[in-house]
Amino acid sequence: MVLAQLGGSISRALQQMSNATIIDEKALNDCLNEITRALLQADVQFKLVRDMQNNIKKIVNLDDLAAGHNKRRIIQQAIFNELCKMLDPGKPSFTPKKGKTSVVMFVGLQGSGKTTTCTKYAYYHQKKGWKPALVCADTFRAGAFDQLKQNATKAKIPFYGSYMESDPVKIAVEGVERFKQENCDLIIVDTSGRHKQEVALFEEMRQVSEATKPDLVLFVMDSSIGQAAFDQAQAFKQSVAVGAVIVTKMDGHAKGGGALSAVAATKSPVIFIGTGEHMDEFEVFDVKPFVSRLLGMGDWSGFMDKIHEVVPMDQQPELLQKLSEGNFTLRIMYEQFQNILKMGPIGQVFSMLPGFSQELMPKGREKESQAKIKRYMTMMDSMTNEGNTNPKLMNDSRIMRIARGSGRQVRDVMEMLEEYKRLAKIWSKMKGLKIPKKGEMSALSRNMNAQHMSKVLPPQMLKQIGGMGGLQNLMKQMGSSKDMMGMFGGGDK
Numbered sequence: 369m370v371l372a373q374l375g376g377s378i379s380r381a382l383q384q385m386s387n388a389t390i391i392d393e394k395a396l397n398d399c400l401n402e403i404t405r406a407l408l409q410a411d412v413q414f415k416l417v418r419d420m421q422n423n424i425k426k427i428v429n430l431d432d433l434a435a436g437h438n439k440r441r442i443i444q445q446a447i448f449n450e451l452c453k454m455l456d457p458g459k460p461s462f463t464p465k466k467g468k469t470s471v472v473m474f475v476g477l478q479g480s481g482k483t484t485t486c487t488k489y490a491y492y493h494q495k496k497g498w499k500p501a502l503v504c505a506d507t508f509r510a511g512a513f514d515q516l517k518q519n520a521t522k523a524k525i526p527f528y529g530s531y532m533e534s535d536p537v538k539i540a541v542e543g544v545e546r547f548k549q550e551n552c553d554l555i556i557v558d559t560s561g562r563h564k565q566e567v568a569l570f571e572e573m574r575q576v577s578e579a580t581k582p583d584l585v586l587f588v589m590d591s592s593i594g595q596a597a598f599d600q601a602q603a604f605k606q607s608v609a610v611g612a613v614i615v616t617k618m619d620g621h622a623k624g625g626g627a628l629s630a631v632a633a634t635k636s637p638v639i640f641i642g643t644g645e646h647m648d649e650f651e652v653f654d655v656k657p658f659v660s661r662l663l664g665m666g667d668w669s670g671f672m673d674k675i676h677e678v679v680p681m682d683q684q685p686e687l688l689q690k691l692s693e694g695n696f697t698l699r700i701m702y703e704q705f706q707n708i709l710k711m712g713p714i715g716q717v718f719s720m721l722p723g724f725s726q727e728l729m730p731k732g733r734e735k736e737s738q739a740k741i742k743r744y745m746t747m748m749d750s751m752t753n754e755g756n757t758n759p760k761l762m763n764d765s766r767i768m769r770i771a772r773g774s775g776r777q778v779r780d781v782m783e784m785l786e787e788y789k790r791l792a793k794i795w796s797k798m799k800g801l802k803i804p805k806k807g808e809m810s811a812l813s814r815n816m817n818a819q820h821m822s823k824v825l826p827p828q829m830l831k832q833i834g835g836m837g838g839l840q841n842l843m844k845q846m847g848s849s850k851d852m853m854g855m856f857g858g859g860d861k
């Protein structure tokens with residue numbers, strides 16, 4: 369995903385500025401120009417980037433800053449805030465409530481991933497105990513109903529559609545009525561797409577919308593459309609009351625910056641992103657954790673959510689307890705690999721942990737990484753329970769035995785043990801950190817003190833903030849404010 373590169377470029381620009389002996393107008397301009405270039409390359413609309421640059425310059429008036437102020441921190445905070453502002457239209461979208469019927473209509477161009485996303489959205493809610501249903505009002509594309517039917521059947525979600533009826537309005541109304549009677553609480557209407565923005569498409573959308581009176585219109589946008597995103601999103605917004613955006617294919621080579629433009633064009637928030645073709649490759653989109661990730665700061669709240677999602681309920685307290693004791697054993701690694709493989713897209717989990725994803729899970733090489741994890745697990749399988757699971761007791765003959773037993777080379781076993789050491793080192797930094805239970809993210813904020821934070825932050829980031837002293841000051845100044853936690857990916861949702 370090119371957004372990751374964007375994050376890398378922004379981090380580098382900040383780093384370069386941090387390395388400058390004096391942070392003057394020139395250093396700031398150089399840094400901002402670098403960030404501007406990165407955003408434009410990521411297809412963010414030119415006007416948005418220019419506005420952002422001007423805003424930062426206005427906020428960070430270097431002449432007015434009294435001596436002793438941490439300029440780096442102020443600049444970094446301004447960049448963080450401006451990026452968040454770009455992605456946050458300032459008002460939340462309509463949020464359906466479990467148990468209360470809501471109609472959600474999906475709109476978007478053909479091929480944007482609309483049909484796939486309808487099912488992902490339904491499946492996401494179904495896993496959380498909702499009663500969703502799918503209505504296929506796409507009578508334009510042959511095969512659309514079959515596709516929806518297939519997806520819905522796989523996910524065991526009720527669906528409605530017709531091979532005979534050609535009037536999308538009629539199907540939409542009938543489907544919505546049927547599922548209202550069946551007490552479904554999330555009725556999702558998939559509408560037709562077109563290859564390009566056409567009058568006929570917009571007219572049909574308007575009619576379906578008028579007839580079904582959706583509580584929310586979701587605009588689905590392919591992240592790879594680049595600079596065209598702004599105009600496309602605006603055209604949809606002008607035809608129907610788009611309330612929120614879902615950006616798809618964020619896993620591919622898309623530059624992803626279009627997401628920022630779509631928010632500006634529709635003045636509606638991005639609420640989910642699609643990160644693959646599978647049903648569960650779908651993530652809630654939260655502005656602050658996203659920008660934190662973009663700036664390479666990690667996303668703790670997302671990571672915790674994933675743990676709650678991936679690890680079976682009965683294993684959660686034990687695992688979290690062990691992790692908070694800094695007790696990352698080979699067995700834990702094995703069990704977690706097992707859970708993660710069951711879930712499918714492991715990259716999503718690890719990418720949320722600072723410094724984690726690149727080594728074990730390079731982007732775009734998930735299949736390879738998955739195979740690697742399976743290989744590790746075969747080797748771990750061949751270890752005997754007693755003694756051998758303690759990596760400290762691993763000697764040459766044991767390593768050879770494991771290699772023989774699992775049909776692998778000695779160097780493969782060594783690699784697996786190295787990986788364990790690397791993960792154990794990362795997790796040892798978590799020692800003492802109280803890990804919140806589901807829905808208790810505020811506990812994380814309360815327990816995150818500067819010391820923990822300093823261990824968790826990548827070293828270059830800590831340096832930019834001004835080391836331990838700078839971090840303590842920063843936390844004092846900001847108190848335990850949401851902004852601060854948001855910056856590091858925590859905070860209440």
Ligand SMILES: Nc1nc2c(ncn2[C@@H]2O[C@H](COP(=O)(O)OP(=O)(O)OP(=O)(O)O)[C@@H](O)[C@H]2O)c(=O)[nH]1
Pocket residue numbers: 476477478479480481482483484485506509512515560561562616617618619620641642643644645
């Ligand atoms: N890699 C990736 N592929 C996706 C994602 N979302 C959808 N796709 C793929 O994009 C292609 C088009 O998706 P559809 O759901 O058929 O598109 P659509 O917008 O419904 O198309 P119409 O019904 O013709 O309007 C399919 O091959 C999907 O598997 C995503 O997040 N990542």
